[in-house]
Amino acid sequence: MGDIAQSVADERIKEEPFLTRLMKRPELGALAGVVLVTIFFAITADSAMFTLSGILNFMTPAAQLGILAIGAAMLMIGGEFDLSIGSMVAFAGLFFGVCVVTWGLPLIVSIPLTFIFAAGVGAINGTIVIRSGLPSFIVTLAFLFILRGLSLVGLKIATGGSTQLRGVRDAIEGDPLAPFFSGDAFSGLFLKLAELGIIDSFKNGSPKVSGLPVEILWYIAIALIATYILLRTSIGNWIFATGGDSNAASNSGVPVKKVKVALFMVTACCAAMVAIITVMDTGSTDSRRGFMKEFEAIIAAVIGGCLLTGGYGSAIGAFFGSVIFGMVVIGLTYTDFDQDWFQVFLGAMLLIAVLFNNAIRKRVTGER
Amino acid sequence: MSDQSVKPIVEMKNIEKHFGNIIALAGVSFNINPGECHCLLGDNGAGKSTFIKTMSGVHKPTKGEIFFEGKPMSFNSPRDSMEAGIATVFQDLAMIPLMSVTRNFFMGREPTKGKGIFKRFDIDFANSVCMEEMRKMGINLRGPDQAVGTLSGGERQTVAIARAVYFGAKVLILDEPTSALGVRQTSNVLATIDKVRNQGIGVVFISHNVRHALAVGDRFTVLNRGKTLGTAQRGEITPEELQDMMAGGQQLASLEGSLGGTV
Ligand SMILES: Nc1ncnc2c1ncn2[C@@H]1O[C@H](COP(=O)(O)OP(=O)(O)OP(=O)(O)O)[C@@H](O)[C@H]1O
Ligand SMILES: [Mg+2]
Numbered sequence: 177m178g179d180i181a182q183s184v185a186d187e188r189i190k191e192e193p194f195l196t197r198l199m200k201r202p203e204l205g206a207l208a209g210v211v212l213v214t215i216f217f218a219i220t221a222d223s224a225m226f227t228l229s230g231i232l233n234f235m236t237p238a239a240q241l242g243i244l245a246i247g248a249a250m251l252m253i254g255g256e257f258d259l260s261i262g263s264m265v266a267f268a269g270l271f272f273g274v275c276v277v278t279w280g281l282p283l284i285v286s287i288p289l290t291f292i293f294a295a296g297v298g299a300i301n302g303t304i305v306i307r308s309g310l311p312s313f314i315v316t317l318a319f320l321f322i323l324r325g326l327s328l329v330g331l332k333i334a335t336g337g338s339t340q341l342r343g344v345r346d347a348i349e350g351d352p353l354a355p356f357f358s359g360d361a362f363s364g365l366f367l368k369l370a371e372l373g374i375i376d377s378f379k380n381g382s383p384k385v386s387g388l389p390v391e392i393l394w395y396i397a398i399a400l401i402a403t404y405i406l407l408r409t410s411i412g413n414w415i416f417a418t419g420g421d422s423n424a425a426s427n428s429g430v431p432v433k434k435v436k437v438a439l440f441m442v443t444a445c446c447a448a449m450v451a452i453i454t455v456m457d458t459g460s461t462d463s464r465r466g467f468m469k470e471f472e473a474i475i476a477a478v479i480g481g482c483l484l485t486g487g488y489g490s491a492i493g494a495f496f497g498s499v500i501f502g503m504v505v506i507g508l509t510y511t512d513f514d515q516d517w518f519q520v521f522l523g524a525m526l527l528i529a530v531l532f533n534n535a536i537r538k539r540v541t542g543e544r
Numbered sequence: 545m546s547d548q549s550v551k552p553i554v555e556m557k558n559i560e561k562h563f564g565n566i567i568a569l570a571g572v573s574f575n576i577n578p579g580e581c582h583c584l585l586g587d588n589g590a591g592k593s594t595f596i597k598t599m600s601g602v603h604k605p606t607k608g609e610i611f612f613e614g615k616p617m618s619f620n621s622p623r624d625s626m627e628a629g630i631a632t633v634f635q636d637l638a639m640i641p642l643m644s645v646t647r648n649f650f651m652g653r654e655p656t657k658g659k660g661i662f663k664r665f666d667i668d669f670a671n672s673v674c675m676e677e678m679r680k681m682g683i684n685l686r687g688p689d690q691a692v693g694t695l696s697g698g699e700r701q702t703v704a705i706a707r708a709v710y711f712g713a714k715v716l717i718l719d720e721p722t723s724a725l726g727v728r729q730t731s732n733v734l735a736t737i738d739k740v741r742n743q744g745i746g747v748v749f750i751s752h753n754v755r756h757a758l759a760v761g762d763r764f765t766v767l768n769r770g771k772t773l774g775t776a777q778r779g780e781i782t783p784e785e786l787q788d789m790m791a792g793g794q795q796l797a798s799l800e801g802s803l804g805g806t807v
Contacts, residue, residue, distance in 0.1 A: 408664045410654035413643075417651045420640035427602055427638040429623040429652030487642045537642070 202481030203493030205532045209479060209500050209525065217503060221510035228375055229385045230510070232392070238502025239395035240450055242495055244469055245476035246402050247446030249494035252477050253406065254439045255419035255486030256305060256312040258298075260319035261473060264447035265454075265466025266327040268294045272452055273341040273461040274334050276348060283353035290448050297323070298444030302437035320470065328463040345459030358456035360387025391453045395495070398446070402491035415439065420487030475522065476501055479529040483537055500525065550577045551614060553714050553746045554599060554630070559608035561594055568594040570770040571608070576715060576746040581737055583757040584750045585790045586767035592750050593635050595767065596717050599748070600632040601625035623652065631712030635719040635750075637704040641693030645685060648692050649674045649707050677706040682732040697724040705733055709740060716740055717748040722756060734760050754787050766790055 217225055224230050244261055251258055271293050275286035301319055305312045331339050348354045355361075363386050369375045370383030377383045406412040417425035418435045426432040447466065455461045478484065479500060480493025504522065508515050552575035561569040569591045576582050584592050597603045599610070601619030610617050612628055619625040622632075639648050650670050657666040671688040678685050681702045692700060701724050708716055718737070722730045737747050737760045751757050757764060764781065766773040766789040773789050 404664075408667070410656060410665055413647055413651060413654050413665060416643055416647065417640050420642045421638075424636070424638040424640055425651065427600075427622050427632075427634055428648075429621075429626045431621070431623060487640065 202488060202490040202533075202536070203496060204481070205529055205536070206480040206493045206496035206500065209529070210496050210503075213500050213503050213507070217507045217510065220513070221507055225507055225510040232385060232389060234502040234506035235392050235499070236389050236502070237505060238498045239389070239391040240454060241469065241472055241476060241501055242395045242498035243391070243398055243446050243450050243453075244473040245480070245494040245498045246398050246491050247443035248470075248473040249477035249480060249482050249489050249491055250402055250406070250415065251439045251443045252474070252482040252484070252486060253419045253489045254415045254436055255422060256302075256436060256439065257316060257474065258301065258440060258443045259313065259316040259470045259474075260301065260323055261443055261447045262466040262469035262471075263320050263323035263327065264294060264297065264444050265451045265469060266461075266463055267297070267323040267330075267451075268444075268448040269451035269455045269461035269465045270327050270330045270334070270341065270463075272448075272455055273344055274330075277341060277343045278334055280347065283348060283351045283357075287353065287357070287452060290452060291445050294444040294448035294451075295441040298441035299437055301444070302440030305440070306433050306436055324463070327465075331461075331463050340460055340462040342460040344455055344461070348456060354456065355390070357390060357453055359390060361390050361393055363387035391457075394449065394453070395498075398449075399491055399495040406491055411435070416487055418486075472501065472522075473498075475526050478533070479525055481529075481533060481536070483533055484530075488537060497529075550579075552577050552611075553613060555611040555614075556595075556599065557609045557611075559595065559598055559605045559610075561591075561598060561603055562606045568770055569598070569605075572767065572770070572772050574765055574772070574775075576748055578714075578746050579741055579744045580762040581741050581747040581749055581760050583761035583764045584748060584767065585752075585754075585757060585764060585786070586773075587791060589769075590767040591770045592767055593719055596632065596719055596748060596750065597634075599625070599715075600630055600634075600717055626653070626711065629712070629714030630717065631708040631710075631715070632717040633701075633704045633708045633719060633721045637700060639692045639700060639704060642691060644689045644691055645678075645695070645703055646670045646674045646688040648703060649677070649710075653711060673710070674706075677710050678702065681706045681736065682729050698726055698729060701725060702729060702733075705736070709736055712740065712745060715746045715748065719750045720752065721749075722751065722753070730756070752790070754783050754790065758783055758786070 225234075244265075248258065248261060268290055272286060272290040275281045275289055276283070281289070297319075301312075301316055304310075305315050308315070328339060331341055335341050360366075366375065366383045366385060366387050370377035370381065375383055375385065406415060414425070414430045414435050417428070417430050418432045422432045450469075451461075451465065454465065476497035477489065477494045478497070480490060480495070480497035482489030482493065501522075504525075505518055508518055555575040557573050558571045559569055559573070560567070560571055572591070572595055574582075574584070574595070584595065586592050594603065598605045601622045601624050604618070604620075610619070617628070619628070625632075640651070643651070646667070655666045655669050655673075656663045657669070658664050674688050675685055683699055683702050685699075692703065695703065701721060705718065705721050708718070716737075722733050725733065734756060737749060741747055741760075747760075749757065749760065762778050763775055764778075764786060765775045766786070768789075776786070
């Protein structure tokens, strides 16, 4: 803020400690969670967890969930839910698989087509919610089943009876776009670092970690772009306003309906992104892709500081929320604990996060 | 200010608004000239808020015509009417408690800097304008990043008024803007109405307070149960007559007697 803000000293303001100011940021809870979980695993887990390869091990699932969670967070800030994103991963995966394998289209066509297709489904979701005035919870719950079912039926039609579509890897072999969506990035750099002895290498000199999985780069890029949009653009202001009070926002000139439909489209595109990355990575797609991911994404968004009532939250928070997720899922395999503690952990995290967010919201709104 | 040579900025003819089977407005005609303050008065539930909402694009009238600067106009959304230069302080203020004062102030009309994909919300500029405009209204904000939810009722109302004054290029609609304000802030708002009127802006002012209305009004239109009881020029009507009309035509005299003339 400029000098105008400071020029009139107000005797009714207490100096606000840095810590309280920090407390008001929505992503603080998730950041604190990352620290706590790190400390927990630093004590209980095998030290291999925090080597470079161990970190990439948990960042990869974190990235796949995080891309979904950032979309879900933006939609939640805008005041809506999308329970169909998990099924959307399977559905977009099917569409992408058919484009690449059945129709033999190159990636430069298949990828944009998949995004357009997903955005279309998102627009249908959003339009129904807006037109009917029903809670998005119920509309997208219907789509959770519809899209999952369509993925199953579609796969059987595409493959002649199987629920798995294979052959993606052969189909995209040599495609110039493939390295942007699958495999590792910066492998040259990693080789160099291994030669210099900065990162661990095998006996033959090749690095233990051959590069940075591309989904992690996408994940970071999407988190940064989403944060920029939310905090530094007009559209970001419209998203917060729409979720805060859609009637007041609309009366103030915010195109609330367009904002909401656009957010549903963005969320669906995030699901398509995850579908494309995972289908190319595994070389196949199946009907169980993205199963239960909608809940995990919403949990990550809530851990990241999103209020269930909308109008408050952050993309960076969702980023950290999914890091916590990845750390817990993978981290438990480095410990002596039974892996099934995972779900207990998750539920507890969610509960703590919601209680914490609730307290924060009361602070921000002055306990009214 | 109301001679016939002046063309009204907004002219509304026989506006009807039905909500299902409820008839909120049963044919109201009204116009607002540049540089005048037209007071809209009436009992609770008379239809004042509903009427101004048809003017600001929130409601589409069921029947009737709206002319903006002489041309037939149909606002499909508040955004349309804002772009035409109409700014409104709604009775419920239309503020988002979780958002900062600045973000509320510029909601829907954010100042930007940069070009193309680097076009972004100019927060520093927005903050300084917001602080400045609030100080003009007699309120020193603690900071532009304070959440509106933590403001007092009157402070909140002042933000809404300052916002409308800042953006009201041609018409400023104020729906009971002074209901929560202190003495100093109320006289500030009345002075502001006078100031923007002198700049040629048309002001629609809704109030239940006869003294406030008479202090700034050039014309007075009284609504009762969705219909106009009539429009009076300044000086043509006594405060007592106006008071009686506002109460729906019923005599307040007996009540006033028992309250010792305090109403
Ligand atoms: N969305 C709506 N649905 C149904 N009825 C409505 C709606 N909005 C207003 N009404 C009705 O229309 C009538 C006029 O309401 P309005 O809010 O315009 O009154 P008002 O003159 O502004 O009153 P007040 O002085 O109390 O603010 C009321 O009887 C109200 O119940
Ligand atoms: Mg009203």
